[in-house]
Amino acid sequence: MIQVTHLTKMYGPRVAVNDLNFEVKKGEIVGFLGPNGAGKSTTMKILTGFMPATQGQAVVDGHDVFENPIEVKRNVGFLPENPPVYPEMQVFDYLEFAARMRQVPKGSVSASVKGIIDKTGLGEVQHRLIGNLSKGFRQRVGLAQALVHNPKVLILDEPTVGLDPKQIIEIRELIKNLGNDHTVILSSHILPEVTATCQRIIIINKGAIVAEDTIERLTTRLNKGLIYNLMVKNPAAEGIAALRKIQGISNITPAGPKLIIEMTPGGQEIRDKIIETAVQKSMGVLEFSAERVSLEEIFLQLTTTENATGDQI
Amino acid sequence: MMNIFTIARRDFRSYFNSPVAYIVITGFLAIMGYMFYFGFAHYVAQNAQYQQFNMGKSISITDGVIKPLYGNMNLIFLFLVPFITMRLFAEEKKLHTIELLMTSPVTLTEIILGKFFSALGLVLVMLSFTIVYPIILFATGNPEIGPIVTSYFGIILVTACYVALGILFSAMTENQIIAGALTFATGLFFWIISWAASSAGPVWSDVLMHLSLIDHYSNFGQGIVSTTDAFYYLSFIGIGLFLTHRVLDSFRWR
Known part of the structure; x- marks a missing residue:
């Protein structure tokens, strides 16, 4: 048109x-x-x-x-x-x-x-x-x-x-x-x-x-690794260690009851594995969510840091 | 054609939706009425004097009332037309409504002609009220009809020139005051341009005389319609509208 x-x-x-x-x-x-x-x-x-x-x-x-x-x-x-x-x-x-x-x-x-x-x-x-x-x-x-x-x-x-x-x-x-x-x-x-x-x-x-x-593609394109937030009742060290072993997880940062799980970029779909492991270790899952890079961030990255970091996309 | 009419009608109505039309018409009629009344009274008194001393010989009503009346009307239009035309494009630019006109499937020429006829329409409304003066003259005396008709014809042509000039300056700026002031100044300049004729060389003197807006009017005032005069006014209008077209088109390129 x-x-x-x-x-x-x-x-x-x-x-x-x-x-x-x-x-x-x-x-x-x-x-x-x-x-x-x-x-x-x-x-x-x-x-x-x-x-x-x-x-x-x-x-x-x-x-x-x-x-x-x-x-x-x-x-x-x-x-x-x-x-x-x-x-x-x-x-x-x-x-x-x-x-x-x-x-x-x-x-x-x-x-x-x-x-x-x-x-x-x-x-x-x-x-x-x-x-x-x-x-x-x-x-x-x-x-x-x-x-x-x-x-x-x-x-x-x-x-x-x-x-x-x-x-x-x-x-x-x-x-x-x-x-x-x-x-x-x-x-x-x-x-x-x-x-x-x-x-x-x-x-x-x-x-x-x-x-x-x-919008979806732009979001994923810029997501250099998805981030999931897992809220649990019992963030025990044993459970966290078990989660860390799952392939495709690059880092886990505990913040009180919340575990911030960072994925390796381009990794496979492993959300069910994360939940499975957490349930097995009886951590008491309260909430599980994906943290999305918002359009605001994409926008700012593209329009402001673009020049500084060279090839952002 | 339809587009020109649509634009002209909107602008014409808009004069009456704002105080502009009422103020201009009232001002015009007040001054014209004043001029007519005292012009006529003066003529009557003068004629009475003539008849007292020169027995029989008198000034004609055409020379004594009609010619000065319409001559003055021309001058008043020179003052008033800038107030009518100054908004035509300047306001559209200021309010950004010009974007509606320029993104509608109409040509620039149609827009300009629409504006031109809307202002001319208001002038015609003003003129239509003045028909009452000849009616009074016919009721009380026996004037010639010829000079009255040609005077109207001349007045319409000369005010159309002021309108064309006003549209041109309105297209150049978004400030209405600037548009109005430039219209008046330029119009006045074309009135008195022949003053320089007496001190110019033989060729230039002819050119300057020919360029004068007022000199071409005098024939119409006397009941003579000459094609030279009509042609001069029509070219003046044409050039004014053509330049407006160029100005508006060039703004798009900037």
Whole structure:
């Protein structure tokens, strides 16, 4: 659905996006992750035809963004960083305007607007001035304007900024459901958001892609050895010694009732063995859990320590 | 075409959803009313004097009332149009709503023309109120209709030039004050550009005279429609809108 090849954007001498290559398939929800100023918004603005790239090519639904911007814009819904709303307009009128601008056929404008108001939960404010709405509602109006023409591709720049936790969950659900028949790219610098909604993430730093994969794969790729936590009633030395003998365990650190079990990287699945041994030695298993490297850590590793440690991935 | 109309309608309505339209229209009508009333009163008094001393000979209502009235209207539009146009692009940039326009499947030309017609629409609303003056004149006297019609024609053309200029400067900045001030200053400069004609050489003097916004208006005020004048105004509008297109397009590349 979206192909980006060798995309480069310069603001004067400053490189905002540097030789970006990626692809998004139909129906996929892809998260763009990166610190502020990484080039997320710039990439999105290029994809929507708002600004041209200095070099490279971007193709959306078979249409080149540069050669055929009108066709691309027809199929794209865009929510910019700041929702593009007119404060002096009423929500309903504004969405009607957005629908007309997005070439919704004359007869179905009103129906599309009503549909999107329901979908985004704007019913109670539809006849209020946008300028008088809270940030959360304004953000929803921004989302509604991106969706009003039912575009094939949705590009959302930080869609949940300024929303309260309940609204965030609602919007995430909405985005997830959109993934069924829309292709979605959303950017964020908040990791749980991406984890909650996206199937695949692209991590950008300083205008270049530093990692691109599914969340699970990225997590395992960076796990240089899983860590399990075992809580027991009776952390006796005998039991610990027996556990240490299991192949694939590199180290065990007792911390009170908790045993921190480090695995050798790329080891086999031995969780049942650990439990078995602990039960045999009647240690009294209370809790057993895997400690995952969180996306935050991956993100920080990729975007900060990447340069210092060389080939991190 | 539909897109131009959609944009023009939104911007036109937005004038009336904010105080802009009401303030500009009220200010305009207050000043015009004042000018008309005292202009007319002065004319009546002067004519009475003429009739007392020169028996029979008098100033025509066209020369005495209509010409100064519409000439002044032109000047007032020079002052007021910057307030109408300054927001058109500057505000869109400031509010980031321009991103909605620029990511919609419409061309830049359609956006610019939509804005142009919205501002011109407001000007036409303002002008429509002034029809009451000729009506009063027809009710009380016997003016010629020709100069009135051509004056309106001229006024529409010359204010369209101010609008084109205003859109150009509004596209250049996100600060409305700067846009408005530059529009007024440049508009005024094109009014008085012919002042330099007297001290310029023969060729330059012709060029400067030809560039003046006000000199091309004088024919319309007298009831004459010349294609040269109309062509000048239309080119002025065309160049202004073309430059706006270039300015907005170049901003995307930066």
